[in-house]
Amino acid sequence: MGDFVARTPCKGLLPLEIGNVVLSEIDLGRMTSIMPFKGKQATVAGILKSANGLELPEPNQTSDNAGVRVIWFARGQVLLVGADPDPALTGHAALTDQSDAWAVVALEGAGAEDVLARLVPVDLRNSTFQIGHTLRTQVMHMNASITRVDADRFQIMVFRSMAETLVHDLRSAMEGVAARG
Incomplete structure (x- = not known):
């Protein structure tokens, strides 16, 4: 039997720096999907507040505290990132470990909005999509979460398989944005 070695989803692919934009892989640590049972949303919100100092976010919002984040992920579902x-x-709530299920990258730099404008059918300009905003959308043909x-x-x-x-x-x-530059 061969030796198995854990690999990150973007192993050998990143980081990239093209023009004034950098793309790098992020290790968010533990990621857990939380789906409150019917009538238990307030209880779940109270537990997150006392355990992590986090609010249960409204749709398309996040809540952050000391390196731990709760991301609105879908109707009736949030993703707890960076803590057990x-x-x-x-x-x-239904709890599902999602730690190995996702490829997570950071896109940053002055041209990041322009890069995403070529791939995403949503207005991500800072005037409409501000710090702490999140959404589920398409990046080209892939389902994605963007925050x-x-x-x-x-x-x-x-999804990890789409890294x-x-x-x-x-x-x-x-490359297209840098060529315009």
């Missing part, structure tokens, strides 16, 4: 879920959540984490920095998540395609598409868009 509090055991008190058991019985109040603005800083003025010129986006966190992009796609190479994501890097390819972002590289092409980065």
